[in-house]
Amino acid sequence: MLAVLSKLKKVKAILSFVTVFILLASAFAYAMFQGGFVSWFLFYSFLPFALYSILLFFYPMNFQVERSISPRMYNAGDDIEVNLTLIRKFPFPLLFLLIEDVMLDSLNQKEIKRVFFPGFKKHFKVTYTIRNAARGEHNFQYIRLKTGDALGLLSKGKRIPCKQAILVYPPYEDITYKSFRNLLDHGEGVSVSASRNSTSLVGGIREYEPGDRFSWIDWKASARSNQIMTKEFEASESNDFFIVLDTIPAKNFEGLVSFAASATRNIVRNGGKIGILIGGKERVLIPPRSGVGQEEAIFYQLAKVREDDSVGLEDHLEDQILAGQYTVFVVTSKLSKELVDGAAKMFNKKRRVIICLIKARGQKLTSEETALKAIAAGNGPIVHSFDEQNFRMAFAGVKKAR
Template sequence: MSHLKKMLTPLWKLILLFMLIGAAFAYAMFQGGFVSWFLFYSFLPFAVYGLLLVLYPLRDWEVTRKLAKHEYNAKEVLTVEIELKRKTFIPLFYLLVEDGISSLLTNKSMSKKLFFPGFKRTIHFTYLLDELPRGEHGFYHTTIKIGDPFGFMEKEWEIRNLEKIIVFPEYEEVIYKPFTNQYEQGMAASKNIIQRDTTMAVGIREYRPGDRFSWINWKASAKRNDIMIKEFEQRQTDDIFVVLDCKEHAAFETMVSFTATLIRSILKKGAQVGFLSMEKEKTVFSIRGGEVQQRLLFHHLAKLKNNSPVSLVQLLESEFFTFQQNTTIMLVTADLSKELIKAVSLLAGQKYNLNIFLVKDSNKGLSNEEMLLKSEAFRSRVRVILIEKGRFQDAFLEVETR
């Protein structure tokens, strides 16, 4: 119905314009005199201009949109340049230009501007979009509209010129300090990512300060009359798997931002990271390192939505086979529940190093219930680390204070 109305409106306005011309001429003919003919000739130029607009080809305009780049980080400022060119010299009373952009972008009013071009054949204008939100955003079309001073005739044309930009999540620069569960030391924090498997001695060496009493090789020490230490096989445990809770939550943007910060800091440390998320469909990135992995994960995080049909607990129960043993699993969520603590406790019992990052938008800290759940998780060798918006560096504060 609206499309039909859009098509009939110009026709109706054209008929009305002819009727007004006829009425003005008839009035002058029958009334006679200076005033009536003055009114007719005064109205005639505007009527003729309206008729010229009917014949004016809007397709004569060429529109070019210029973007400095197509990849941004959240909160950056985007500058858009629009250039309009035409070939004809017909004067235009006004020209309304509107750039059709994604509804998620702010300052949409800045993408609309009114010009009085006259005989100008080239028009430029620039607008800014600040505080870019995370996501994939489109510039779909540019609409131009012309008309006469009295609004008798108006013409509009939509020029399709699709362009897309991707806005990566905001992140903070933090230094990753890995958590490790060492086999004989219980739960501990280490500044490197190496564990000693004390069940497999591969040689002996002289004592060095810091060696444990239980590592002494008594037979070799007696033979050499010096303290000799068992040399154990060192096992690299720099494989990390990050799981993001994609259920609807007010703190979801902060969760995505922290996840980006976490992934970037892990990869900069030289470790490897995998990723699991569940929107309407499950997405798994295998454990890899390097800039290519960061780019892939950031592209995924940029488009991620909080519309998961399952809870984090259900995701862990259905996808536990995805995780390799001795892998560090980092869960990013905004909800700490008994069901989640139970699920991760089972994983911790299967030689997984579990860390839960509990993300909050506010700085109110943990509630009494969350404190109890954190204590329960600690007894199962699972860390619960509070992450507050704007304080992502506190994620590894526990490592620094040990």
């Protein structure tokens, strides 16, 4: 398709070039046969425009284009400033230059076009701002340049590749919370256990991992092994978490992604381990770990995730990695019997399952979902439903950060 369009543009440019020649020849013939001041005045008046059009036809428009975006990682809703620098070697006098930065529709932006009157300038810059950037991995493709003559007889354009990618992370909320047991024991609110801080029982030693506390280091074992070793404690409740994100198309899908990002950030920042499993055909699985690096890895996947209902969420609940002693967050916008049954199979004394049922603003549970919520409670898993606008209240003690 692109090849056909390119050929059509070349044919159009040639036809325009021929038209200019015909008009110039017609003006000259008219002056020769008619004679007089008026006819020659018309010819000499048209001659500069015709010569400019002919020279413009052969002008190669060899521009070097550089796009500058810093930083390249943003959060959804941020404004992104883009700087374009154009350099050319031959200063051909251009009457105007239309610059268009072509990007994917994923940014939800209108066409970015700017008009310049460069004249003989060889170096100039273009700056524009992308407002309210959407979440995702966005790829800029190329720059399109267009110019023409004063009479509009001939137009000339060129597409210059200038690829670049930016990553827009999902929005998140900083949440202050007290104890994860509130939800596990009473089903009233989600918070995170400080059980990892319970160091009364030492179960063994292991290699140091980013995020481990300085007080956990076993200096004797470190000296013997010549590497840093930390103590591993037997806690009454595991402080390891696993998010299972449903990718079924929903009008509040961005709310689900935002909740997963908020849970990830706040669990990591409070010393817990967390992993994620993203459903859909192209399944993404990151085992639970701690540390800022884990947070960045999960946020990267959450930035790229798209809606996909090719594989049901319940099919992913049978993954063997979910068999560990994790507290599993199933983040979804729709409650089904298959999902409740799958969560019930996962539930046991060492593994807690919490279905976070996030609804769109103003949307209520259906009668079927209400019944399934009661069935789930009888089988072990907790169904915690809340509005996407108020998901911060799913945690005990909240303050807004962003």
